[in-house]
Amino acid sequence: MDEQQQTYHIPVLLAESIEGMNLHNGGIYADLTFGGGGHSRGILDQMGPDSRLFGFDQDEDAEQNIPDDPRFTFVRSNFRYLHNFLRYYDIEETDAVLADLGVSSHHFDDATRGFSFRFDAPLDMRMNKRAGISASDIVNTYEEERLADIFYLYGELKNSRKIAAAITKARAVKPVTTTGDLVNIVKPFFGREREKKESARVFQALRIEVNHEMEALKEMLQAAIRSLKPGGRLVVITYHSLEDRMVKNVIKTGNAEGKVMQDFYGNKQTPLRAVGKAIVPSDEEIARNPRSRSAKLRIAEKQND
Template sequence: MEQMYHVPVLLKESVDGMNIRPDSTCVDVTFGGGGHSREILSRLNNKGHLYAFDQDEDAIDNIQNDSRFTFIRGNFRFLKNFIKYHDVDGVDAILADLGVSSHHFDDEGRGFSFRFEDSDLDMRMNQNGRKTAAYILNNYTEEQLADIFYLYGELKQSRRIASAIVKTRKEKSYKKISDLLTTFAPLIPRGEKEKKMLAQAFQALRIEVNEEMEALREMLEQALEILKPGGRLSVITYHSLEDRMVKNFFKTGNFEGKIEKDFYGNFETPFRLINNKVIIPSKDEENINPRSRSAKLRIVEKI
């Protein structure tokens, strides 16, 4: 199932960075195909334990039957609540692989890829969620749409796109991916740039549908709370928005990247950087797994 779901990115580097002891209590907040979780379990003895999160129903098929493993069907933004529910006082290591798996991009029924024109505009990671991409396109104001495409897709022509969407939906509601592609056709150039801009637009909608930036912010704050002193946080990012948030938080303990000092002028931070330079995949891994090409790994230790 792992191969069908997705190939784990930076597998050895990210799990090595967790500094796992055989009796560690670990958390994988992005279970997915279970590749990282299997590697973590391989390093634990019968006193160690792994808690794994995923809100996607498809991930349930990848659960391993292991007494050292607990699967939590939920969004990682509720990390602290679920860990407390399981009577865990603190954890030794947390792993987050923030990317969307190839499984989701290749599933025609989920609406994550513009390759499948007849698919519904869905994009929900949690299939029980109420907000879909179609809902956003049909109900958000022109200003809200422009903000989404600009902030989450980094599209310079976000206002033109938003205006075209609002004008189009007056005649016909958005339901299928083909509906959105028709709107985009006169607004973006053909060729390779077209694919890049469509990817940016779909990324923006996906982030909004799943509230990804808000969830990431909440998860990182809670990770700091539940990590034991000396505990490790290993995070793989894939786009500049989430990487900037992780980078700032790791360096300063806040999301603005604001450097704070104590009374004596000493730099205050809750973390020690394990890798001062971001870790990226090798060329061999990029060739084998194209999904890894934009991946960046950052690792910190709680002071």
């Protein structure tokens, strides 16, 4: 992998995720979170000459990383539209689908995108810079109760109501337009020893809301199940409890809510079968790439209809 790709994003659990895809020549594959292209390049290196790989990403910055390989097709779209775009390319079934749900190093390190509290930058956080509302729009226009719900549900912050009240009070004096503005508002609610971790939860909650991440993940998982052929693999890398719970529920029951469905005879109805237990990064990988610390790799196989 060249220096540019390493700078953009270091792929997490690369060997383990590619092994989980169970590659073979002639297979149809999808990397739903193309980003820096690290996972895609690994897949291309190991898949056969007659295979095809589709890389999805809604961020225009990812296009600079497209590999020069006739077996690869880049799709500039949110992964929730997987099934629609596969049909556009006359693909009925896939052999494996990979999704690394982590935010890339590129997004955290690019001060202009507003994903990190390490920089004082415009409070944006949009993965797709062409559309949608920004984090600044949310903190300046959402009602206090709705803000509190976002911080509680997506950031799992126990003092979400106090944080929302402080933001509402501050924006009445001056609009909250930068990451620095937001950090200064929420900092008093966190002790010094937990300031970074709790601030990260605030930013995580806003990022999830800005990009509709949980709704998109739910739609993507259903689209992936629909597109996989029997025996095809779903390979997902999660980073926080909300997304991991949803992925685990879908693998176990076929739906995001974890509701067990049964047929007339009481047999459980689920389209997937878990392949092994969740895989976590080795100590060596965490040392090389600290952002992999919270990663979990879950692999499932599509069962016969």
